[in-house]
Amino acid sequence: MSTLHPYQDRKRLKWMGFYLSEHTAQIDSNSLKNNIEINGKNDMSSQEIANVLEEALIKDKSVTIQTNQLVNHSFLPDVIGKIKGYNEEGLFIEESFVAYEEIKHIEICQHHNWFDLD
Structure with missing residues (x-):
């Protein structure tokens, strides 16, 4: 008579460990991004804001907007598009959506093509 050994699914445990390590790495990455000042x-x-907005609308250009909102003594990331x-x-x-009174700085985006060597 043979003794039955309980089946242990090591592959599933290994996969769960991999998933957990990736999740932890993602959380660490997000916390580093959030700590950037x-x-x-x-x-x-x-008038300067209106001039940039007019140019962006007429020429259908992307803009970069920095709002005047502070979080932990740091400005929020720019709104780009x-x-x-x-x-x-x-x-x-x-x-x-960006309210007019929240605009601190606005500029036309300078897109660089992948084939430009500069």
Whole structure:
């Protein structure tokens, strides 16, 4: 008579360990990104902001907007994209809404092509 050994699925345990290590690495990566301090850009006047917005709309260019919102003494990441629409309260940049009074700095995005060597 032989003794039966209980089946141990080592592959599943190994996979769960791999999943856990990837999850931990992702959390560490996110915490590093969140700890980056973003410095403020120069404040722009309403007229300067309007000039950049006009150029972006006429030439269908992407913009980079820094808002005046602070979190833990650091500015939020810039909102980047094309202006999809606007109303009397603010702009629709891709999927985001930015109120006019929240705009601290705006500039036209300078896209670099992959084939440019500079």
